[in-house]
Amino acid sequence: MLSKSQISFIKSLHQKKYRKESGIFMIEGIKSITEFINSSYQIHSIYYTPAYFSQLPKNLANIKLFEVNNAELEKISTLQNPQGVLALVYIPTKQEVDIATLKGQFSLVLDDVQDPGNFGTIIRTADWFGIKNVICSENTVEAYNPKTVQSTMGSLCRVNVIYTPLDSFLANAKLPVFGALLNGQNIYQTNWGNEGLILLGNEGHGIGQALLNKITIPVTIPRIGEAESLNVAVSAAIFCSEIKRG
Numbered sequence: 001m002l003s004k005s006q007i008s009f010i011k012s013l014h015q016k017k018y019r020k021e022s023g024i025f026m027i028e029g030i031k032s033i034t035e036f037i038n039s040s041y042q043i044h045s046i047y048y049t050p051a052y053f054s055q056l057p058k059n060l061a062n063i064k065l066f067e068v069n070n071a072e073l074e075k076i077s078t079l080q081n082p083q084g085v086l087a088l089v090y091i092p093t094k095q096e097v098d099i100a101t102l103k104g105q106f107s108l109v110l111d112d113v114q115d116p117g118n119f120g121t122i123i124r125t126a127d128w129f130g131i132k133n134v135i136c137s138e139n140t141v142e143a144y145n146p147k148t149v150q151s152t153m154g155s156l157c158r159v160n161v162i163y164t165p166l167d168s169f170l171a172n173a174k175l176p177v178f179g180a181l182l183n184g185q186n187i188y189q190t191n192w193g194n195e196g197l198i199l200l201g202n203e204g205h206g207i208g209q210a211l212l213n214k215i216t217i218p219v220t221i222p223r224i225g226e227a228e229s230l231n232v233a234v235s236a237a238i239f240c241s242e243i244k245r246g
Contacts, residue, residue, distance in 0.1 A: 010076040025144035029083040035154035044088040052084040107133040112202040120151020121233035127155035129240040170214035184218030
């Protein structure tokens with residue numbers, strides 16, 4: 001049985017303030033937890049209902065294990081239908097951008113993406129296409145938001161998410177910057193070369209005015225129908241597919 005203080009602490013991690021203070025975030029579901037256990041992330045503790053214990057990996061040395069009942073799991077979970085197992089994970093030390101490591105590959109750059117579901121889907125998409133780095137403005141939604149983590153389906157443990165002021169980063173990167181804009185060259189006729197930064201903007205306002213002059217190649221996904229705009233996560237998937245195809 002969990003103590004009141006344990007329940008209170010875990011529930012506090014639903015909020016960014018307490019994740020930042022403690023340096024711990026939470027993940028849910030056996031698949032995602034297994035992927036994080038087998039990654040470079042450090043696991044703090046695991047909370048499981050009896051039916052899920054046999055599904056946990058065997059390499060659990062130095063990880064605190066707590067058996068809980070369904071009622072307790074419902075109290076600490078962020079999900080309407082908890083998935084039987086929950087883990088607390090240490091947030092890694094903040095990464096700085098090493099521009100030299102970005103050469104010879106493509107990376108995604110996000111300017112103030114706000115929706116955690118969109119962000120998680122973008123991370124998962126990057127993982128699918130083998131893109132290792134997602135570089136974010138400081139106002140982009142937090143990577144360890146529970147909805148973001150859930151949307152990545154474990155991909156967060158394989159993709160580097162780095163927060164940095166984009167103005168100075170793009171100015172110093174010395175890489176082609178492909179900006180997703182309504183007016184630009186056709187994405188299906190774009191010559192991608194073998195490296196670059198794919199800049200995607202905020203869901204409502206697009207790429208910020210201050211970054212427009214950093215774009216070297218504006219690119220448009222041509223509209224065939226009548227929709228006003230594309231979801232940013234969908235746009236990210238189309239860009240990833242095209243640069244890998246090209």
